[in-house]
Amino acid sequence: MKLLNAIQKHAELQPQTAAFHSQGRSLTxxxxxxxxxxxxxxxxxxxxxxxxxxxxxxxxxxPEMAVSFLGSVKAGHPYIPVDTSIPADRILKIIENSGAELLINVSGLPLDTGSHLIKTVSPEELLSNGEGPISRDHWVKEHETFYIIYTSGSTGNPKGVQISARNLQSFADWICADFPIGEGKTFLNQAPFSFDLSVMDLYPCLQSGGTLHCVTKDAVNKPKILFEELKQSGLNVWTSTPSFAQVCLMDPAFTEELLPEAKVFMFCGEALPTSVAQALLERFPQAKVFNTYGPTEATVAVTSVEITPEVIEQNEFLPVGFEKPDMDILIMDEQGNKLPDGEKGEIIISGPSVSKGYLGEPELTDNVFFFHEGQPAYRTGDAGYKENGQIFCQGRLDFQIKLHGYRMELEEIEFHVRQSQYVRSAVVIPYQPNGAVEYLIAAIVPDDHEFQKEFQLTSAIKKELATFLPAYMIPRKFIYQDHIHMTANGKIDRKRIGEEVLV
Structure with a gap:
């Protein structure tokens, strides 16, 4: 496999170069x-x-996580990354669903695997019981599974997305070729390895001979420590969710002065707000900002576009860009008919980045995976349209709601709320106590303002919204918070926000 061959070459030609840095420890x-x-x-x-x-x-x-990942695929086995933030009950479901019989615990923390007869080893035990190298004939091959990432399932059980060596190689080659990352650069790793956004930094970094600089959840939760670590990182390539960048931007110290070598910002996992892109361009004038899009089932990302002041000026909503060269993205209606430019439908992804399906879930696999013109294809469940070759994603089809007979998209409303001069960040939650949506609630982190009372601030925001949205799309209730909750993966935690605002 090209990726593994590249890592071996770096080990031979630059053996003392740091490949991985985390929690004060480095691995050459x-x-x-x-x-x-x-x-x-x-x-x-x-x-x-x-x-x-x-x-x-x-x-x-x-660092032992990277060792374990590569050790697994060299031995011909896919690995399943499981972060320490994942609840024990979910881990047990993953063990049961995957049929895994070996667990490498690199955390040093106790882990109860219940009644599952799974062999557990520490990194020390793992490394003391083997003498390498082993024949590359054993390496995971092109169409074999390289890793499995578990995502949330509609049934309440996690689904294991199988990504093959071919899927991963197609993705890594694209990132290394089409983005200005060069060779030997330092990449940010902010997302846990159980979240596929981490693949955007881990493998392009290792393939290009770079250094992965990990920022742990402890650092993320302590801004002073986070900024000090970022300052010492020598970071060149930033990869994260837009939400994480938005949190950093709330501190005026998050500028080019803090990260003078940061030249590339790559975003995936959520919609990139215009305000975030604009702030980054202002604070990091020497850097390029890229918006990308893709589900776990299509190997991290399949589209990209550089966000420039011109792109911001020309588009109310930022595009997610053009598909990678070996992929085809279609917009289809509910009957599976291809739609013309400008017409909204479901985003369908086809090409070598598309997964073979969910592990041990043939029915779920058949529901969303199929073949299109001889290539594997995936029904994303995302709404979008094409215009002049560019893809515009408009959120989940299931984020569309019906309120008083009107069909609307929550993400469109959020976009306009976030545009308010009085709003730093916002999430819109539907209030639906009995299934049907009764009204909308806006949970807001306010920006600086001169109002003494919350009702005055609400009135000012509503007045601004009225110039962009019809009355039926303006949230009825406004709740003010000092921050927006995020999940361990760095995405907005809509479930938790909803539970809090609906109390």
Missing amino acids: YQELWESSDRAAASIQKSMAGQPEAPVLVYGHME
Whole structure:
């Protein structure tokens, strides 16, 4: 596999270059390669007679996670990253669904696997039980599964998205070729490895001989520590959700002075608000900002566009850009008919980045995966349209609601609320106590303002909204908070916000 060959080459030509830095610890390319060889030999010995069975790797951004990932695929087994923030009940469901029989616990924390007979080893045990290297004939091959990431399922059970070596290689090649990341750069890793956004920094970084600089959840939760770590990082390539960047931008110190070497910002996982892109361009005038789009099922991202002042000026909503060269993106109606430019429908993704489906879930797989003109394809459930070759994503089809007979999109309303001069951040939640939506609630982090009372602030925001939205789309209730809750993956935690504002 090209990716693994590239890492081996870096280990030979630049053995002492840091490949991975986290929590004050570094791992060189030589250490990464040799340790993963030993891990592979140990995994192969432990998993004898279980070809292609997945390996769970439990931890949070420790260098041993990267060793375990590479060791697993060198031994011919896909890995499943499981972050320490994931609840125990969900981990048990993942173990049960995946059929994994080996768990590498790199966290140093106790983990109760219940009644599941799964062998658990520490990194020390893993590395002491194997002597590498093993034959590359054992490496995960093109159409075999490289990793499995579990996402939320509508049934309440997590779904394991299988990403093959071919899927991953297509993605890594695109990032390395089409984005100005060069070679030997320092990448930010903010997303836990159980979230596929982390793949956007991990593997392009290792393929290009760069250094991955991890920012742990403890640092993220303490702004003073976070900014000090960022200042010392020498960061060149920033990858994160827009929400994480938005949190950083709330501090006026988040500027080019803090990160003088940051030249590329890449976003995925959520819609990129215009206000965030604009603020980044102002504070980092030497950097390029890229908006990307893609679901886990299509290997992180499949579209991109550089956001410039011209793009902001020309578009009310930012585009997610053009599909990667080996992919085809279609807009289809409910009957599966291809729609013309400008007409909204479901975004369908086709090409070599599309997953083979959900592990052990043939019915769920058949519902959304199919073949289009000989290529694997995926029904995203996202609403969007094409215009002059560019894709515009308008959120989830299931984010569309009906209020008093009017069909509307929550993300469109959020966009306009966030545009208010009095609003720093906002989320719009539907109030639907008995199923039907009765009214909308706006949870807002206010910007600086001169109002003494909340009702005066609400009145001012509503007055601004009235110039952009019809009355029926303006939230009835406004709640003010000092921050917007985020999930462990760095996305807006809509469920928690909804539970709090509806109390």
